[in-house]
Amino acid sequence: MLHVFHVRIIHRGFSSQSLTRSADWYNGNVNTLGTEGTAVMGTTSVFFNFGPSFPLFLFAAIILIAVGIGAYVVVTTRARVEKRAAFLLGEIDAVTAKLNEAERIGKFGSFTWNFEHVTMSFWSEEMYVLSGLVPRKSVPSIDTLIAAIHEDDREGARVAWEDAQKKPGAFSFGYRTRAPNGEIRHVRIDGVATLRADKRPYSVQGVVHDVTREVEVDTAKSEFVSLASHQLKTPLTAVRWHCEGLLAGAAGPLMPDQTKYVLAIQEANQRMITMVNDLLNVSRIELNTFSQKPEEFDLRALAESVIAEQAPVAQEKRVSIQFSPSDVPHIVADKTMARMIFQNLISNAVKYTGSGGSVVCEMGTAGARQESVFVRVADTGIGIPKGEQGRVFEKLHRASNAEALVPDGTGLGLYVVKMIVEHAGGGITFESTEGKGTTFYVSLPLHWKNTEESTSSRGT
Amino acid sequence: MDQKTYTVLLVEDETSVSGVLGSALERAGYTVLTATDGEEGLRLALLKHPDVILADLVLPRMGGLDMIRSIRKDSWGVNAEIIILTNVLDVAALGEAMNQNTFFYMIKGDSSMGDIIARIRSRIDAREARPTSSP
Numbered sequence: 001m002l003h004v005f006h007v008r009i010i011h012r013g014f015s016s017q018s019l020t021r022s023a024d025w026y027n028g029n030v031n032t033l034g035t036e037g038t039a040v041m042g043t044t045s046v047f048f049n050f051g052p053s054f055p056l057f058l059f060a061a062i063i064l065i066a067v068g069i070g071a072y073v074v075v076t077t078r079a080r081v082e083k084r085a086a087f088l089l090g091e092i093d094a095v096t097a098k099l100n101e102a103e104r105i106g107k108f109g110s111f112t113w114n115f116e117h118v119t120m121s122f123w124s125e126e127m128y129v130l131s132g133l134v135p136r137k138s139v140p141s142i143d144t145l146i147a148a149i150h151e152d153d154r155e156g157a158r159v160a161w162e163d164a165q166k167k168p169g170a171f172s173f174g175y176r177t178r179a180p181n182g183e184i185r186h187v188r189i190d191g192v193a194t195l196r197a198d199k200r201p202y203s204v205q206g207v208v209h210d211v212t213r214e215v216e217v218d219t220a221k222s223e224f225v226s227l228a229s230h231q232l233k234t235p236l237t238a239v240r241w242h243c244e245g246l247l248a249g250a251a252g253p254l255m256p257d258q259t260k261y262v263l264a265i266q267e268a269n270q271r272m273i274t275m276v277n278d279l280l281n282v283s284r285i286e287l288n289t290f291s292q293k294p295e296e297f298d299l300r301a302l303a304e305s306v307i308a309e310q311a312p313v314a315q316e317k318r319v320s321i322q323f324s325p326s327d328v329p330h331i332v333a334d335k336t337m338a339r340m341i342f343q344n345l346i347s348n349a350v351k352y353t354g355s356g357g358s359v360v361c362e363m364g365t366a367g368a369r370q371e372s373v374f375v376r377v378a379d380t381g382i383g384i385p386k387g388e389q390g391r392v393f394e395k396l397h398r399a400s401n402a403e404a405l406v407p408d409g410t411g412l413g414l415y416v417v418k419m420i421v422e423h424a425g426g427g428i429t430f431e432s433t434e435g436k437g438t439t440f441y442v443s444l445p446l447h448w449k450n451t452e453e454s455t456s457s458r459g460t
Numbered sequence: 461m462d463q464k465t466y467t468v469l470l471v472e473d474e475t476s477v478s479g480v481l482g483s484a485l486e487r488a489g490y491t492v493l494t495a496t497d498g499e500e501g502l503r504l505a506l507l508k509h510p511d512v513i514l515a516d517l518v519l520p521r522m523g524g525l526d527m528i529r530s531i532r533k534d535s536w537g538v539n540a541e542i543i544i545l546t547n548v549l550d551v552a553a554l555g556e557a558m559n560q561n562t563f564f565y566m567i568k569g570d571s572s573m574g575d576i577i578a579r580i581r582s583r584i585d586a587r588e589a590r591p592t593s594s595p
Binding site: 230233234235236237241244250 | 547569570572
C-alpha cells in the first residue's frame with residue numbers, strides 16, 4: 001500500500017503541467033535562488049524557450065522510463081499485496097478455526113445480533129450446537145432460537161430475551177435447550193445490549209455457555225445435602241425427645257443442676273435442628289421439591305404473627321419493633337414460603353440491632369397499581385460493611401461484623417429469602433450503612449408466580 | 461380415671477426414637493405396640509387393630525406408604541387412624557399420604573413428644589365422639 005502511494009507521488013511529480021508551473025516559478029524567482037538554483041533554472045529555460053527536438057525526446061524517454069518503472073513497481077507491489085492478503089485471509093481462517101475449536105472445547109458459543117446492519121449479525125459454530133439448531137447461512141432470529149428452547153423453560157426464556165433487548169447494558173440468564181436429537185443442555189447466556197437514541201434495540205451480543213455439567217453437579221450436591229440433612233434429623237430427634245423425657249421425669253425427678261445440663265443439651269440440639277432445617281429448605285428450593293400450596297391469606301396477619309414470635313427476643317434485647325401496615329390486600333401465595341421471608345428479615349433485624357435500637361416493618365401497595373405489595377424492614381443495627389454488600393445474598397456468606405456478633409448463623413437466611421422472592425416473581429434490594437443500620441425492600445406480587453404450575457404438575 | 465386404655469402402634473425402625481416415644485406414650489396411659497419395619501407393622505395392625513398407628517415413611521422391608529396402602533385394603537384398616545411421623549417431607553409422599561386418607565403428617569424433628577401425644581389424643585377423642593354411640 002505504501003509503495004503504491006509513493007509511486008503515485010513520483011508520477012505526479014513528473015507531470016508536464018507541474019513542470020511548467022515550476023519553470024514559471026523558477027523564471028520569476030531567479031534572483032532569490034542561489035548558484036546551483038540558477039544553473040538548474042538555466043537548463044530549464046533552454047527547454048522551454050528554444051524547444052529543440054533532441055532534449056524533448058530525451059525528456060520523453062525519461063518519462064517513459066519513469067512510467068515503466070512506476071508500472072513495474074505497481075505490478076510487483078500489487079502481486080505482493082495480493083500474496084499478503086491471501087496469507088492474511090489464511091491466517092484469519094486459521095484463527096477462526098482455532099476460535100471454533102476453543103469454543104467447542106470450552107463449550108461456549110458467541111453471538112451478535114445487529115438490528116440496524118443485519119449483515120453484521122454473527123453466530124459462531126458452537127452457538128448452533130448449544131442452541132440445538134442446524135447451522136445455516138444467515139444468522140437465525142431470536143424467535144428461531146426461542147423455538148428450540150426446552151418447552152418448560154421457553155416462556156421464561158422468551159421474557160428474558162425480550163427484556164435483554166429493552167435495557168441497555170449487561171444481562172445474564174439461563175435455560176435448557178433441546179437439540180434435534182433430543183439431547184437436553186443447560187445453557188447460561190451472558191451478554192450486553194445497546195440501544196439506539198430512540199430506545200429501539202441496536203445490537204445484542206454475548207456468549208452462551210454450556211453449564212449442563214455444573215447444573216448436574218449442583219443438583220447432586222443439593223440431593224446430597226437433602227439426604228444428609230434427613231439422616232441428621234433422626235438422631236437429632238432422638239436427642240430432642242430424650243431431653244424432653246428426662247425433663248418430664250421419665251427417669252425420675254432431676255436435681256436442679258441436672259435440669260440445667262439437660263436444658264443446655266436441649267437448647268444446643270434445637271439450634272442444630274434449626275440449622276438442618278435451613279439446609280433442607282435451601283436444597284428443597286434448589287431442587288424445586290418444595291411443596292408449594294398457593295392459598296389466599298392476609299399478609300398483614302402473617303407479619304404480625306412473625307413479629308409476635310420475635311417480640312420476646314426483642315424485649316430481652318430492649319429493641320423495639322414497630323409494625324405499620326397501610327393498604328395490604330390479601331395475597332395468593334405459599335404461606336410457608338411467605339412466612340420464611342418475614343421470619344428471616346425480622347429475626348435478622350432484631351438479631352443484628354443493639355440494645356435500645358429499633359426495627360420498623362412497613363407494608364402496603366404504594367399507590368394505584370395493585371399488583372404488588374411492598375415490604376420495608378428497617379433496623380438501626382450494625383449494618384453491612386460497604387465492601388461486603390455485593391455478597392449479602394450469596395449462599396453461606398456472612399458479613400464479617402455479623403459473624404463476630406452472632407457466631408453460629410448459617411449464612412443461608414438471606415439466600416433463602418432471595419430465592420423465594422425471585423421464585424415468586426418479586427424482587428429484593430437493600431441499603432445499608434455500617435454502624436447505622438440496614439433497610440430491606442421487598443416487592444411481592446399479589447399472585448405469586450410458579451405456585452400453580454407446581455400444584456398442577458404434582459397432581460399428575 | 462379412664463377405664464379403657466387405648467392402643468398405639470408405633471412403626472419406626474430407629475429404636476432410639478421409638479423407645480423414648482414409646483415410654484412417653486406409656487406414661488401418658490397408652491398401650492404401646494412397636495414394629496421396626498413395614499411388614500411387621502402391617503401384621504401387627506391387622507392383628508391387634510390399634511386405635512392409632514404412628515407410621516414412619518422410610519422403613520425397611522416394606523416402605524411406610526406401601527404399608528398404609530395394604531392396611532387400607534383391609535375392612536378394618538380402611539378406617540384406621542393413621543398419623544404419619546417422619547423426617548422426610550417430600551411433596552409426592554405428602555400427596556400420596558393424603559390420598560390414603562391419613563389424618564396427619566408430622567415432621568419428627570419439628571415436633572415435641574407433647575405435640576404428638578396431643579395429636580393422638582385429639583384423634584381418639586374425635587373418633588369416640590362420632591360413630592360408636594349411634595349403633
